[in-house]
Amino acid sequence: KAGVTQTPRYLIKTRGQQVTLSCSPISGHRSVSWYQQTPGQGLQFLFEYFSETQRNKGNFPGRFSGRQFSNSRSEMNVSTLELGDSALYLCASSRGRGWGETQYFGPGTRLLVL
Amino acid sequence: AQKITQTQPGMFVQEKEAVTLDCTYDTSDQSYGLFWYKQPSSGEMIFLIYQGSYDEQNATEGRYSLNFQKARKSANLVISASQLGDSAMYFCAMAGTYKYIFGTGTRLKVLA
Numbered sequence: 001k002a003g004v005t006q007t008p009r010y011l012i013k014t015r016g017q018q019v020t021l022s023c024s025p026i027s028g029h030r031s032v033s034w035y036q037q038t039p040g041q042g043l044q045f046l047f048e049y050f051s052e053t054q055r056n057k058g059n060f061p062g063r064f065s066g067r068q069f070s071n072s073r074s075e076m077n078v079s080t081l082e083l084g085d086s087a088l089y090l091c092a093s094s095r096g097r098g099w100g101e102t103q104y105f106g107p108g109t110r111l112l113v114l
Numbered sequence: 115a116q117k118i119t120q121t122q123p124g125m126f127v128q129e130k131e132a133v134t135l136d137c138t139y140d141t142s143d144q145s146y147g148l149f150w151y152k153q154p155s156s157g158e159m160i161f162l163i164y165q166g167s168y169d170e171q172n173a174t175e176g177r178y179s180l181n182f183q184k185a186r187k188s189a190n191l192v193i194s195a196s197q198l199g200d201s202a203m204y205f206c207a208m209a210g211t212y213k214y215i216f217g218t219g220t221r222l223k224v225l226a
Contacts, residue, residue, distance in 0.1 A: 033214065043205065043216040056213050088157050092214075100147025100166050100209050105159035 002027065004093050004106035012112045018079040021109045023091030025072050031055075031096025032074040033103060034066060037088040049074050050096045078111075086113045116141045118208050120217035127196045128225050134181070135191040135220045137206030143167075146210050148189040150180065153203040153219070162204075165189060196224045 005024045013019050025032050033056075034046040045058040049068035068074045072093075078085055088110050092103035117140040127133035139148065150162040165173045165180045173180040181190040193200055201224045206217040 035216075042218050045214060048213065090157075090159060092159070100145065100164075102147075102149065102161055102164050103209075103214060104161060105151070108157045110157070 004091060004104055006089075006091050006106035006109050008109060009107065010110050010112075012114065013081050014114050015081055015083060017081050018077065019081060019111060021076045021078075021089055021091075021111075023074045023076070023093075023106060025074070025091075025093030026104055029093035029095055029104075030072050031094045031101075032068055032072065033092045033094075034074070034076050035090045035092065036060075037090060037108075038086070043090070046076065081113045083113050086111060116143070116208060116210060116215050118206055118215055118217040120206055120220050122220045123218075124221045124223070126223050126225055127193075129198060130195055132192060132194045133196055133222065135193070135204050135206075135222065137189045137191065137217060139187050139189060139206075139208050141187075141208060141210065143210045146208055148180070148182065149207040149209065149214075150178070150189075150191045151205045151207060152200075153205060155202070159205070163191065193222075198224050198226060200224050 007022045031050045033048040037043045048056040052068045063079045066076045088108045090108045092105045094101040094103045119138045146167045148165045152160045163173050163175045163178045163180050165182045177194045179192045203219045205219045
C-alpha cells in the first residue's frame, strides 16, 4: 500500500508570495492533518480535514488555509509569506474514525522563505 | 488542557544496550491514544508504537515497547538492543478526538 505523499518536497519563496502544498493520503484514509515543524516551536498542529470539511484547527493566522477534495487529497495554502513561515510542513493521514487513531506521515515539504 | 512532556532533550546510548525515553502526559479525557514516532534527519515521521488508554497490556513492536503507567500518566518508550540506525529524534504524542499533540522530542544518539 502506498504511503502518504507530499509535493513538492522542497520550495524556496520570497516574502509576500503565496504557496500551495499538496498531500495525498494513504488509500482508504479520509482524514488529513497538517503540521508545521520549526526548531523553535516544535511540531504544531495546523488543521485537520475529514470528508472535505475542516474538523479541527490549530492556532494559526488566517494566512494559513486548507482544503480537501472528494478523493481525500488535501492542499494547504499560505498567503503573504513571512520569514517565520520557513519550516517543514508535514501531512498525516488516518481513517478518521475518531479518537486514538494512528496517523501516518508523509516525507514533508521543506519551505524556505527568503 | 492536554499536554505532553518529554524532559530529555538528548540521550546517548551504547550500541546493543537498551534505552528508555521518558514521556509524561496530562489530559482530562478518559479515552485517548499514546504514540511514539521516530524522525530521522530526512524529516519523515515514522510511526513506532501505539498504546490505547484502555489497554491493560503494555504495547510491544519488535525492539520497541511502551511502558504505560496510567496512574502516573507516563508512557515511556523502551528500545532494546539499540542499533546505529536508531539515532534520530523521538516524539511522544497523544491523540484525543481528532487532534494530536506532540512533545518537544528527544534526540537519541547511538554510539558504536
